[in-house]
Amino acid sequence: MNVLIPLRTIIVKEIVRFVRIWPQTLLPPAITTALYFLIFGELIGSRIGMVDGASYMNYIVPGVVIMSVISHSYANVVSSFYSTKFQRNIEELLVAPVPNWVILFGYVTGGVIRGLLVGSVVALISLLFTDIQVNNIAIALSIAFLTSIVFALAGFINAILAESFDDISIIPNFVLTPLSYLGGVFFSVDMLTNIWQTLSKGNPILYMVNTFRYGLIGVSDVNIELAYLITSGFIVILASSSLFMLHKGVGIKN
Amino acid sequence: MNALSIRNLRKTYNNGFEALKGINLDVEQGDFFALLGPNGAGKSTAIGIISSLVNSTSGSVSIFGHDLQLDRDKAKSCLGVVPQEINFNQFDTVKTIVFNQAGYYGIPRKRALERTEVVLKQMDLWDKRDTVSRRLSGGMKRRVMIARAMVHEPKLLILDEPTAGVDIEIRRSMWKMMQALNDSGTTIILTTHYLEEAESLCRNIAIIDQGHIVEHSDMSSLLARLHVDHFVLDLAESLQNIPSIPGYKIELVSDKVLNVIVPKEIGLNALFNELSQLNIRVLSLKNKSNRLEQLFMDLIGSSSEGAV
Numbered sequence: 001m002n003v004l005i006p007l008r009t010i011i012v013k014e015i016v017r018f019v020r021i022w023p024q025t026l027l028p029p030a031i032t033t034a035l036y037f038l039i040f041g042e043l044i045g046s047r048i049g050m051v052d053g054a055s056y057m058n059y060i061v062p063g064v065v066i067m068s069v070i071s072h073s074y075a076n077v078v079s080s081f082y083s084t085k086f087q088r089n090i091e092e093l094l095v096a097p098v099p100n101w102v103i104l105f106g107y108v109t110g111g112v113i114r115g116l117l118v119g120s121v122v123a124l125i126s127l128l129f130t131d132i133q134v135n136n137i138a139i140a141l142s143i144a145f146l147t148s149i150v151f152a153l154a155g156f157i158n159a160i161l162a163e164s165f166d167d168i169s170i171i172p173n174f175v176l177t178p179l180s181y182l183g184g185v186f187f188s189v190d191m192l193t194n195i196w197q198t199l200s201k202g203n204p205i206l207y208m209v210n211t212f213r214y215g216l217i218g219v220s221d222v223n224i225e226l227a228y229l230i231t232s233g234f235i236v237i238l239a240s241s242s243l244f245m246l247h248k249g250v251g252i253k254n
Numbered sequence: 255m256n257a258l259s260i261r262n263l264r265k266t267y268n269n270g271f272e273a274l275k276g277i278n279l280d281v282e283q284g285d286f287f288a289l290l291g292p293n294g295a296g297k298s299t300a301i302g303i304i305s306s307l308v309n310s311t312s313g314s315v316s317i318f319g320h321d322l323q324l325d326r327d328k329a330k331s332c333l334g335v336v337p338q339e340i341n342f343n344q345f346d347t348v349k350t351i352v353f354n355q356a357g358y359y360g361i362p363r364k365r366a367l368e369r370t371e372v373v374l375k376q377m378d379l380w381d382k383r384d385t386v387s388r389r390l391s392g393g394m395k396r397r398v399m400i401a402r403a404m405v406h407e408p409k410l411l412i413l414d415e416p417t418a419g420v421d422i423e424i425r426r427s428m429w430k431m432m433q434a435l436n437d438s439g440t441t442i443i444l445t446t447h448y449l450e451e452a453e454s455l456c457r458n459i460a461i462i463d464q465g466h467i468v469e470h471s472d473m474s475s476l477l478a479r480l481h482v483d484h485f486v487l488d489l490a491e492s493l494q495n496i497p498s499i500p501g502y503k504i505e506l507v508s509d510k511v512l513n514v515i516v517p518k519e520i521g522l523n524a525l526f527n528e529l530s531q532l533n534i535r536v537l538s539l540k541n542k543s544n545r546l547e548q549l550f551m552d553l554i555g556s557s558s559e560g561a562v
Contacts, residue, residue, distance in 0.1 A: 001327055001360035009357030020345075088341035092402070095305050095335050096358035097327035254267060254299075254308045 006098045007106050014110025018076055025076070025114065026121060029068050033122045036064050037129040040186060052188055052219040061126045062140075062213035063185030066147060068122045070180060070205065071172065073115030073148040077107050077155035078168045085159065090252055100246035104156065104239070111152030112145070119144055132216055139224065140215025146231045147208040151176075153238035160242070160251040179205045184213075189221045204230055255319055257283045257332075257410045257441035258304070263313035265299050273299040275465035276313065281458070283318070283409070286436045287443045288452035288473075291462035292554055297445050298338075300462065301414055305335045318409055331359060334408030336399045338415045344388035348379055351387060352402050359406035366405075373401040377431070393424035400431070410441045417451060429455060453477070453546040461553055469553050476549060480518070483541065487512040490535035499528040 018025040037057065045056030052059065084090045093103055126132070134140060154171075162168045183205030189197050200206050207227035214220035245251065258281040265274040273296045281287045291297045302308030304315055306322065315322040320329035342351045349370060356366035374380045377397040382390065387398060396416055403411060413432065417425040425448075432455060436442050446452055452459065452473075459476060461469040469476065492509040502525055503515040516522060529536060 001331070002362075003360070005360045005362060006358045009354050013354055084343075087343060088337075088339065089343050091305075091307055091335075091337065091341050092355055093358060094307055095330065095333070096355070096406075097330040097360070098358050249309050253306075254302065 001097055003099060003102050006096070007102045010093075010103065010106025011109050011113075014076070014080060014107065015113060017080060018110070018114050025072070026118065029072065029118045030121050030125055033064050033068060034125050034128075036060070037126055041129055052190075054217050054219055055130070057130045058132055058217050059188075059213070059219070060186055061123075061130060061132060062216040063183075063209050065119050065122045065126070065216075066144060066209050066212040067180045067185050069115040069119040069144055069148050070151045070208070071176060072118040073111040074151040074155040074158075074172060074176060076114040077111035077152045078159045078162070078172070080110065081107050081156055081159035082162050082165070082168050085162075085252060086165075094252065100243055103246060104153075104242050107156055108149060108152040111155055112148040115148035115152065116144060119148075134216055135218035136215045138215075140212055143208060143211040143215060143227065143231065146228070146235065147212070150204075150208075150231060150234045150238065153235065153242055156242050157238060157245070160245050162251070179203050180209075182206075184209045184221060204234060207231065255283050256280045256316075257285065257318055258443065259314075259316045260300070260304075261314045263300065263303065263315065264311045265296075265303065265308065266311045273465055274303075274310075274313075277462065277465070277467050279460055279467060279470065281410075281441065281443060283441055284436075284439060285441050285458055286432075286456045287441070288456035288459040289443055289445045289462065290449070290452060290459065290550060291445075295463045296465045297462050298414070301335075301412055301443075301445065304412065305333070305337075306330065331406065332409045334403035334406065334411045336396075336403045336411070336413045336416055338418060340395050340399070342387060342395075342398065342402065344386075346387055347384050348374065348387055348390070348398055348401075349383040351398060352405050355402045356405045361406060369405050369407070373404045376404070377401040393420050393428075396420060396424075396428070397431075400428075404435070404440075408440070410443070411435060412443045412445075414445050415447065416444070417446065417448060425451075449546040449550055461550065463554050473546075477546065480549060482518065483516045485514045485516055485522075485539050485541060487514060487539045488537045490537050493534065497529065497532050497534060499525060 037060075041057035041060055045060070048056040050056070158168060158171050182200065183203050184200070189200045189206065192200060207222050207230050210220040210222045211224055211227040211231075214224055258279065260277060260279040262276045262278060263274050264272070264276050266272045277296070277300065279300075289297050289300070299308055303310045304317070304322070306326075315329075317329040318332045320332065322329045346354075352370045352374060353366055356369055361369060371380065374383055377400055379394065379397055379401060382394060387395065390398065400413070400416070416432070417428050420428070429451065432442060432444070444452065444456060456473055458472050459469065460467050486507070489510045489512065493506060493512070494509075496504055496506045496512075498504075501517060501520045505513040507513050514525065516525065526536070
């Protein structure tokens with residue numbers, strides 16, 4: 001069997017799903033981030049002044065963009081795959097000769113596309129408030145792409161393990177959002193005391209935010225090579241775990 | 255070649271419940287096969303394993319000679335499943351549901367569109383192709399599931415209680431549909447609680463109870479095992495007393511209706527002779543209940559006793 005056909009079917013289905021419900025998926029981040037830029041960037045940022053040699057507005061743009069990529073890559077996969085489980089249309093895939101890696105690849109690609117699409121929308125909105133000269137487009141695009149894969153995979157695992165709709169909101173609300181806000185989106189870790197700086201170094205989102213920031217404005221609190229290593233490591237671990245769970249039928253088979 | 259071969263299939267769930275205790279089953283190519291059993295007997299578990307929705311504990315399943323573990327893709331390609339519960343995305347259109355399923359089986363786009371049209375027309379759903387599926391009636395939703403299961407032209411189709419909860423008219427039309435599919439060469443395995451359905455459609459039968467196959471034979475030899483028939487007689491005039499006729503067990507259902515249990519070795523002639531002598535005029539008679547139901551109860555009853 002040509003596995004590209006089921007793969008394309010899943011990806012198209014996923015794209016159609018989030019485009020069909022665009023008022024829930026694409027519009028809210030545009031409005032929320034416009035408010036971030038207006039309040040934090042324009043009103044408060046003008047009093048903060050420069051951070052690491054960049055205006056505060058320019059400093060927070062990369063963080064807000066990558067935060068949107070993270071939350072939407074995750075949200076797309078966790079809600080879509082859990083709904084598929086909940087409505088039992090996962091059975092359509094399980095009865096067919098679709099390899100597990102195709103299921104994973106298809107759903108993750110859907111999440112990556114939505115994450116990057118929302119990130120692009122947020123980046124375009126930021127242009128209404130500031131003008132950024134991109135430092136290194138390859139680094140910016142590659143880390144955004146890898147970051148979206150990490151969180152799409154994490155969303156997939158959350159959906160596999162979830163047994164109720166409550167379970168798919170716990171991680172985004174109580175883990176992802178705090179880690180994103182504490183991951184240097186709105187501040188430099190240099191502003192923190194030593195103990196908090198050390199703790200922040202254990203937050204993987206810090207590396208992704210700062211590498212993306214480096215790609216856009218040339219400013220970073222972390223080592224770029226280490227950031228790539230950490231992000232790639234997470235992809236390997238999360239992808240292997242997802243495939244193992246699919247193979248065992250965790251959460252989807254009795 | 256067998257359409258389905260099951261060997262020593264066992265399933266023990268995590269809570270320790272042993273749903274299947276080593277069943278063996280063969281279904282011949284082209285058969286219309288009934289898999290019956292009371293609730294909790296193990297038939298849904300068996301169908302779940304055949305459909306790759308449940309992991310077996312041990313044993314093997316092969317579909318048209320392809321082992322489900324070793325030759326997974328070919329085995330799955332031979333199989334179509336119509337589940338008991340609605341399990342498609344109710345926000346998708348009818349056409350999308352069927353077309354996407356063709357994609358999951360690796361059917362190229364052009365061919366998938368052709369097949370979608372063919373099966374939707376076959377199921378009388380082509381006019382509803384752009385309707386969002388949650389707006390369909392219950393009977394139409396079930397036909398969508400049959401169309402979806404048929405889109406990749408499976409050689410074996412499993413229908414898990416396809417007529418549960420649908421009205422008599424839809425049930426009859428679905429019977430015709432299933433019969434037509436079988437006539438066109440598709441092997442069908444049917445599970446149902448309507449034993450009349452199994453009796454009128456299926457050629458072979460297996461009855462599963464408490465994780466064991468308690469009966470596996472052809473329908474006619476199974477029915478031949480019944481020693482009695484139940485008839486209901488509609489009478490022309492009211493009766494005050496139950497007539498006593500040697501060899502027959504007679505009950506008065508109402509003043510003009512008799513329920514008669516007729517031993518097969520005696521037959522009906524003697525009954526009518528006796529009734530004529532008693533000046534009891536019979537307007538019509540009908541078989542009281544379907545015969546399979548009686549056998550089913552006998553088999554399940556003896557199985558339960560054995561288990562105790």
